[in-house]
Amino acid sequence: MSEKAIPHVVIVGGGFAGLWATRALSSADVRITLIDRRNHHLFQPLLYQVATAGLSAPDIAAPLRHILRGQRNVEVRMGEVVAIDAATKSVALRDGEVLRYDFLLLASGATHAYFGHDDWAPHAPGLKTLDDALAIRRRLLLAFERAESAESARDRAAWLNFAVVGGGPTGVELAGTLAEIARHTLRDEFRRIDPAEAKVRLIEAGPRVLPSFPESLSAKARAQLDELGVEVVTGTPVNAIDAEGYTLGDSFVRAHTVVWAAGVAASPLGALLDAPRDRAGRVQVEADLSVPGHPEIFVAGDLASVQQDGKPVPGVAPAAKQMGVHVAKVIRARLRDGARNANEASAASSAEATSRTLPFRYRDFGNLATIGRMAAVVHFGKLKLSGVLAWWFWLVIHIFFLIGFRNRLIVLINWAWAYWSYQRAARIILGGDADAESDQLHGAPKP
Amino acid sequence: MSEKAIPHVVIVGGGFAGLWATRALSSADVRITLIDRRNHHLFQPLLYQVATAGLSAPDIAAPLRHILRGQRNVEVRMGEVVAIDAATKSVALRDGEVLRYDFLLLASGATHAYFGHDDWAPHAPGLKTLDDALAIRRRLLLAFERAESAESARDRAAWLNFAVVGGGPTGVELAGTLAEIARHTLRDEFRRIDPAEAKVRLIEAGPRVLPSFPESLSAKARAQLDELGVEVVTGTPVNAIDAEGYTLGDSFVRAHTVVWAAGVAASPLGALLDAPRDRAGRVQVEADLSVPGHPEIFVAGDLASVQQDGKPVPGVAPAAKQMGVHVAKVIRARLRDGARNANEASAASSAEATSRTLPFRYRDFGNLATIGRMAAVVHFGKLKLSGVLAWWFWLVIHIFFLIGFRNRLIVLINWAWAYWSYQRAARIILGGDADAESDQLHGAPKP
Numbered sequence: 001m002s003e004k005a006i007p008h009v010v011i012v013g014g015g016f017a018g019l020w021a022t023r024a025l026s027s028a029d030v031r032i033t034l035i036d037r038r039n040h041h042l043f044q045p046l047l048y049q050v051a052t053a054g055l056s057a058p059d060i061a062a063p064l065r066h067i068l069r070g071q072r073n074v075e076v077r078m079g080e081v082v083a084i085d086a087a088t089k090s091v092a093l094r095d096g097e098v099l100r101y102d103f104l105l106l107a108s109g110a111t112h113a114y115f116g117h118d119d120w121a122p123h124a125p126g127l128k129t130l131d132d133a134l135a136i137r138r139r140l141l142l143a144f145e146r147a148e149s150a151e152s153a154r155d156r157a158a159w160l161n162f163a164v165v166g167g168g169p170t171g172v173e174l175a176g177t178l179a180e181i182a183r184h185t186l187r188d189e190f191r192r193i194d195p196a197e198a199k200v201r202l203i204e205a206g207p208r209v210l211p212s213f214p215e216s217l218s219a220k221a222r223a224q225l226d227e228l229g230v231e232v233v234t235g236t237p238v239n240a241i242d243a244e245g246y247t248l249g250d251s252f253v254r255a256h257t258v259v260w261a262a263g264v265a266a267s268p269l270g271a272l273l274d275a276p277r278d279r280a281g282r283v284q285v286e287a288d289l290s291v292p293g294h295p296e297i298f299v300a301g302d303l304a305s306v307q308q309d310g311k312p313v314p315g316v317a318p319a320a321k322q323m324g325v326h327v328a329k330v331i332r333a334r335l336r337d338g339a340r341n342a343n344e345a346s347a348a349s350s351a352e353a354t355s356r357t358l359p360f361r362y363r364d365f366g367n368l369a370t371i372g373r374m375a376a377v378v379h380f381g382k383l384k385l386s387g388v389l390a391w392w393f394w395l396v397i398h399i400f401f402l403i404g405f406r407n408r409l410i411v412l413i414n415w416a417w418a419y420w421s422y423q424r425a426a427r428i429i430l431g432g433d434a435d436a437e438s439d440q441l442h443g444a445p446k447p
Numbered sequence: 448m449s450e451k452a453i454p455h456v457v458i459v460g461g462g463f464a465g466l467w468a469t470r471a472l473s474s475a476d477v478r479i480t481l482i483d484r485r486n487h488h489l490f491q492p493l494l495y496q497v498a499t500a501g502l503s504a505p506d507i508a509a510p511l512r513h514i515l516r517g518q519r520n521v522e523v524r525m526g527e528v529v530a531i532d533a534a535t536k537s538v539a540l541r542d543g544e545v546l547r548y549d550f551l552l553l554a555s556g557a558t559h560a561y562f563g564h565d566d567w568a569p570h571a572p573g574l575k576t577l578d579d580a581l582a583i584r585r586r587l588l589l590a591f592e593r594a595e596s597a598e599s600a601r602d603r604a605a606w607l608n609f610a611v612v613g614g615g616p617t618g619v620e621l622a623g624t625l626a627e628i629a630r631h632t633l634r635d636e637f638r639r640i641d642p643a644e645a646k647v648r649l650i651e652a653g654p655r656v657l658p659s660f661p662e663s664l665s666a667k668a669r670a671q672l673d674e675l676g677v678e679v680v681t682g683t684p685v686n687a688i689d690a691e692g693y694t695l696g697d698s699f700v701r702a703h704t705v706v707w708a709a710g711v712a713a714s715p716l717g718a719l720l721d722a723p724r725d726r727a728g729r730v731q732v733e734a735d736l737s738v739p740g741h742p743e744i745f746v747a748g749d750l751a752s753v754q755q756d757g758k759p760v761p762g763v764a765p766a767a768k769q770m771g772v773h774v775a776k777v778i779r780a781r782l783r784d785g786a787r788n789a790n791e792a793s794a795a796s797s798a799e800a801t802s803r804t805l806p807f808r809y810r811d812f813g814n815l816a817t818i819g820r821m822a823a824v825v826h827f828g829k830l831k832l833s834g835v836l837a838w839w840f841w842l843v844i845h846i847f848f849l850i851g852f853r854n855r856l857i858v859l860i861n862w863a864w865a866y867w868s869y870q871r872a873a874r875i876i877l878g879g880d881a882d883a884e885s886d887q888l889h890g891a892p893k894p
Contacts, residue, residue: 056503
């Protein structure tokens with residue numbers, strides 16, 4: 001780049017890390033290109049609400065262009081990065097365009113992984129995108145329809161058997177809400193089945209649910225799940241999943257509806273970098289979140305593997321936001337150092353050395369997970385809450401952090417309505433007619 | 448049927464006609480099976496708002512089971528009717544089940560038709576279902592994205608050329624709203640294009656838009672469309688549509704986004720009856736809405752062809768509701784007559800003859816169409832309104848008739864927000880990532 005040209009920052013991914021980095025560079029003398037495969041930023045912590053028909057897809061998403069319309073140094077591009085060339089400092093998009101960068105931030109997040117069992121994917125969809133959420137919603141709602149028209153008690157039972165694999169926050173949220181739907185939301189609506197007879201099972205291969213929480217809160221969460229009617233199975237892995245059911249330990253269980261909330265793998269974009277990666281595919285970055293040997297390339301959010309005090313920084317929204325903001329800070333420091341050094345006619349490499357002294361430090365404000373109606377657990381420092389109070393805490397935090405005034409209001413009204421009526425606003429089966437759906441149900445995970 | 452058995456009424460289709468007939472039979476001594484391919488009743492008059500990203504799909508739809516949960520004589524079945532046997536009085540579902548009926552109401556509505564040009568369908572999607580609406584929304588929003596990343600002025604122009612074919616209420620609503628999106632909603636969000644340069648053309652083969660309204664209101668509607676920036680072309684048919692554009696009269700226009708709002712054809716279920724049909728496939732019913740020769744089979748809503756005072760009853764929601772209620776009234780009368788005649792030991796055929804004297808009469812309360820922001824036309828008897836007052840009238844009527852308290856409130860808030868902010872709530876592109884989308888864009892009309 002010529003010294004006079006405005007430095008070009010390319011940011012890949014409009015999630016929490018990418019969007020927060022973009023905003024933190026709003027007053028920097030750079031031009032930014034933000035690239036995402038989708039046109040929207042997604043408030044992922046509420047994705048399970050879309051999957052369980054409580055919220056509409058647009059309630060938890062906002063167009064990136066709209067969020068950033070006032071930030072004049074940003075250009076938003078909807079597209080997919082297919083190659084990164086660190087030598088020429090350029091990224092290539094699928095449509096053929098090549099973008100040169102001065103700084104690159106890779107923040108393309110994570111996807112779900114089946115631990116080498118990709119053949120399970122069609123039978124146990126995971127939850128990472130809005131399309132995933134709508135596919136799961138369709139399956140859950142269709143299962144009750146199929147049960148209602150089932151011709152044998154055996155078929156009916158298989159359609160009313162639900163399993164959620166993975167006892168982390170997403171699995172707990174899905175299982176708790178699903179039990180609420182079966183017990184309350186669908187009451188009185190069927191004539192041949194009683195939806196309350198649905199069995200909702202939460203399966204965790206490890207010893208306890210919510211393993212990232214203290215043991216006492218895991219126990220509280222389990223008690224609250226019991227209360228909601230969820231059968232929790234811990235310490236037993238799922239060994240197979242197919243169209244007819246799943247194998248838990250050694251025994252086969254007939255069940256047509258299995259949801260996957262167990263494995264997470266880093267976005268495949270990490271592999272485009274020539275950098276060390278951990279087992280989940282996350283890029284092992286330097287203390288300042290740059291890639292070893294490439295001080296101009298950064299990785300942030302779920303794609304970054306960061307160790308702090310001997311523990312990994314968790315893949316949660318606050319960590320992603322903090323990493324995004326940190327990368328912006330490092331870039332601004334580099335530009336300042338570069339300008340000073342240029343004035344002093346010293347070497348650029350010394351500027352890099354200076355900025356390298358800005359290590360990222362994750363500030364852990366706490367951890368919270370909702371379980372179902374009036375049930376949640378909260379862990380903030382020494383504060384441990386569970387039950388109703390934790391649920392209100394969770395609600396306020398999530399409404400507060402949801403992007404955009406309108407979304408907050410709509411979500412709040414939906415929840416108030418859901419609370420008083422036990423109803424769920426988005427119980428609409430989309431994507432093909434009833435029978436086409438039935439044919440596809442076990443063949444394809446997505447529309 | 449044995450005289451003691453409760454008569455079974457099978458209703459096919461949960462639209463306005465089928466749902467209103469079902470409700471009107473709530474206190475009748477019958478058991479009802481309501482069959483629909485989808486799980487929801489759809490408020491079709493607002494479907495264009497979902498297509499143009501103003502509302503979410505669940506805002507204008509409610510599960511049939513939920514609407515009817517309190518009506519104990521109804522069983523809702525999600526399924527598709529594939530055969531009707533009037534001799535054995537039975538309908539067959541795609542999943543193999545056969546249902547015997549004593550009375551049958553066919554109310555499966557209409558679909559869009561391409562006047563024998565089914566090859567146009569992938570390039571000019573129509574608007575009848577929520578899936579259609581989401582497919583159109585995706586196309587409209589993606590067109591601006593494609594324009595932003597287009598490499599030549601020629602490509603850019605083709606992505607910014609929009610055409611709506613058909614100048615009826617749906618076409619007018621779509622074109623007006625699309626112009627508003629281009630001029631206001633997307634302002635400031637793009638860096639390489641100015642969305643306001645988008646050309647929105649409304650094409651009507653006949654001499655004027657809104658042909659079902661008086662000429663003076665057609666003229667007012669046209670003036671309001673001009674004001675909104677829509678180019679209205681009348682008296683010229685579209686002769687071809689492909690992936691590159693469309694042929695208007697003799698000239699080819701490059702345009703990647705064409706929406707079809709021109710042709711309507713009756714649901715193919717009408718062909719399963721041995722009954723006379725009109726050119727659009729609608730069943731020509733008797734005065735009481737029964738099928739000639741089959742007093743126990745009725746057709747209502749958009750699938751019925753009814754003449755009144757030498758004019759066809761229009762395919763609008765109020766007509767469908769009135770027909771549904773009328774069929775329920777005829778069925779109740781038949782049951783009463785049948786019971787009386789059974790007591791008097793007279794022939795059942797005379798009972799039918801009595802009930803046949805209940806002819807359907809459409810009560811036309813008026814006609815209204817919205818055009819865009821603060822623009823509408825209203826025709827109620829001698830009352831003719833246009834502009835702001837008509838728009839408020841339209842808004843109140845539509846909110847009032849929308850099913851379900853919650854939906855009304857959410858829709859009202861969305862509109863209030865849209866009005867003050869010029870924003871649209873549901874600008875989320877769903878269904879695959881950017882490039883997969885691009886590949887499919889001209890190949891498949893649905894996800």
